[in-house]
Amino acid sequence: MPLLKIRNIETYYGPIMAIKGVSLDVEEGSIVTILGANGAGKTTILKTISGVMDPEKGSIEFLGQSIEGLAPDKIVRMGISHVPEGREVFEELTVKENLIMGAYLRNDRAEIRQDLKTMYNYFPVLGERTAQQAGSLSGGEQQMLAIGRALMSRPKLLLLDEPSLGLSPILMQEIFQIIKRINSEQKTSMLIVEQNALMALTLAQHGYVLELGRIVLEDSCKELMENEDIKEFYLGVKEESIRGTKRWKRKKKWR
Amino acid sequence: MNLLNEILQTILSGISVGCIYGLIALGFVMIFKATEVINFAQGELMMVGAFIAFSLISFFHLSYWTTLLLTTLIMALFGMIIERVVLRPLVGQPIFSLVMVTIGMMIFFKSVVSMIPFWGTDTYGFGTPFTEKLVRYNEIIVSWEHLSIIILTLLLILALFIFFRFTKMGVAMRATSQNQLAAVYMGISVNRVFSLTWVISAILGGFAGILLSPITFVHMNMGLIGLKAMPAAILGGFYSIPGAVVGGLIIGVTESLAGAYLPIGWKDVAAWIILILVLVIRPYGLFGTELKKKV
Numbered sequence A: 001m002p003l004l005k006i007r008n009i010e011t012y013y014g015p016i017m018a019i020k021g022v023s024l025d026v027e028e029g030s031i032v033t034i035l036g037a038n039g040a041g042k043t044t045i046l047k048t049i050s051g052v053m054d055p056e057k058g059s060i061e062f063l064g065q066s067i068e069g070l071a072p073d074k075i076v077r078m079g080i081s082h083v084p085e086g087r088e089v090f091e092e093l094t095v096k097e098n099l100i101m102g103a104y105l106r107n108d109r110a111e112i113r114q115d116l117k118t119m120y121n122y123f124p125v126l127g128e129r130t131a132q133q134a135g136s137l138s139g140g141e142q143q144m145l146a147i148g149r150a151l152m153s154r155p156k157l158l159l160l161d162e163p164s165l166g167l168s169p170i171l172m173q174e175i176f177q178i179i180k181r182i183n184s185e186q187k188t189s190m191l192i193v194e195q196n197a198l199m200a201l202t203l204a205q206h207g208y209v210l211e212l213g214r215i216v217l218e219d220s221c222k223e224l225m226e227n228e229d230i231k232e233f234y235l236g237v238k239e240e241s242i243r244g245t246k247r248w249k250r251k252k253k254w255r
Numbered sequence B: 001m002n003l004l005n006e007i008l009q010t011i012l013s014g015i016s017v018g019c020i021y022g023l024i025a026l027g028f029v030m031i032f033k034a035t036e037v038i039n040f041a042q043g044e045l046m047m048v049g050a051f052i053a054f055s056l057i058s059f060f061h062l063s064y065w066t067t068l069l070l071t072t073l074i075m076a077l078f079g080m081i082i083e084r085v086v087l088r089p090l091v092g093q094p095i096f097s098l099v100m101v102t103i104g105m106m107i108f109f110k111s112v113v114s115m116i117p118f119w120g121t122d123t124y125g126f127g128t129p130f131t132e133k134l135v136r137y138n139e140i141i142v143s144w145e146h147l148s149i150i151i152l153t154l155l156l157i158l159a160l161f162i163f164f165r166f167t168k169m170g171v172a173m174r175a176t177s178q179n180q181l182a183a184v185y186m187g188i189s190v191n192r193v194f195s196l197t198w199v200i201s202a203i204l205g206g207f208a209g210i211l212l213s214p215i216t217f218v219h220m221n222m223g224l225i226g227l228k229a230m231p232a233a234i235l236g237g238f239y240s241i242p243g244a245v246v247g248g249l250i251i252g253v254t255e256s257l258a259g260a261y262l263p264i265g266w267k268d269v270a271a272w273i274i275l276i277l278v279l280v281i282r283p284y285g286l287f288g289t290e291l292k293k294k295v
């Protein structure tokens, strides 16, 4: 049984249907990625999972329990934690206060203190700046803080919304390395949404391709990396035969 | 020595009135930070608190300290009810509508108080353990009345400081006012934060009422003092808790000095003159920065 099982969800912004019947699974302990261009609906899917938005139709099961429509705090309590797009740290709180907020629903003081140490171990920069205001951190440091904050709730499933957004390639590498390490050490399952397809496909085991609110392709990341359309449209690999005007005429096979 | 003493007295009474402006301004700031609503009924919360304290002392013959404690509890409950009954059903409505609702509450509280038997439209007062007591230090004479206001305000502010800095709920309230969406992702209940915000504001109002009553008496229109706390809050930047207190003190002292040494009339405009001067130099107030709130 998968840890997270989504079936045919439809999510609306007012009258606009942003997610048009999406189904996906996240197996326990795995890293799954959703690729998609800007506006495809990636963020909306994550928001629907974490309960910030409610799906109009469809079902979301976590640990075998149906969670669609539950309030966000119930979902955090069940073990899903969200690293939002654009980091969204509490800018005027200190690094430590931000991390403590990640553990808002927990009451085990001693263990929280232990987890703080674990976070400073994963992210030594944060350990050096515990008393600094989060707003004064660099983009990469804020991303680390957002991830650390989400981990402080001890999630079974971590939702990551474009963790590489706006970071330099080196920082991106660093963040992805840490994500991988956390996945293998803490056994935290991950659902990562990315525009940077190469990174995501290297990191994850299974991938979904989202276009205009629909899943158009699903496969193991290994297979996806070999897929011609993925290569062309997501990895930016250009082949000799399809250049210039001809390229624009080519159709993606999945349409 | 006489003149010095007189000036000192004037400043001290300015500081004590300033403390009360500060407490009301703090109420404004608390609610504004959390919900972006300016609560025009903050002064009336103070008025209700004063009437409750007056009743506990005069009709139930409770001691000052018991009254202080009980009034705080009653006001906390009152704040909770206001949030639950009046404001929560309006979540998602435009801010403007919410502000209009607070103006409605202001009028409503006044009318209700004027209709309650033994409250009504008369002026009342009550004694405190500090009434008519003086502190002498060499030739300097200070009234306990003023000193007690300053000390109690300091204690209340210290309690608030500890709450917001060191308790999980306090930090969560600050977090929510900075980034509501992120707070929701942490599992923080925004409703609970708003409720607590009103509880604290009502307590601040009640406290201000108890402290103010011995110097200005209890009356249904005493909430008008909220209009003077407004410039105090703006002076502090409307976003800053220390700013509200400092703003209150500045206005209290200026007013007191203007009342003593300038022609009649200056006292009432002093607050606004200071406000305009400060805003010309620092448009976001003494402690304010450009707004950068994320909702």
Ligand SMILES: Nc1ncnc2c1ncn2[C@@H]1O[C@H](COP(=O)(O)OP(=O)(O)O)[C@@H](O)[C@H]1O
Binding pocket: A013, A016, A018, A036, A037, A038, A039, A040, A041, A042, A043, A044, A045
């Ligand atoms: N607050 C909103 N109101 C209306 N439409 C929105 C809102 N947020 C996103 N959308 C629309 O929903 C679609 C999916 O958005 P989103 O999930 O943010 O995409 P992605 O994260 O893949 O870039 C887009 O077409 C976007 O324009």
Ligand SMILES: [Mg+2]
Binding pocket: A039, A042, A043, A044, A085
């Ligand atoms: Mg997005």
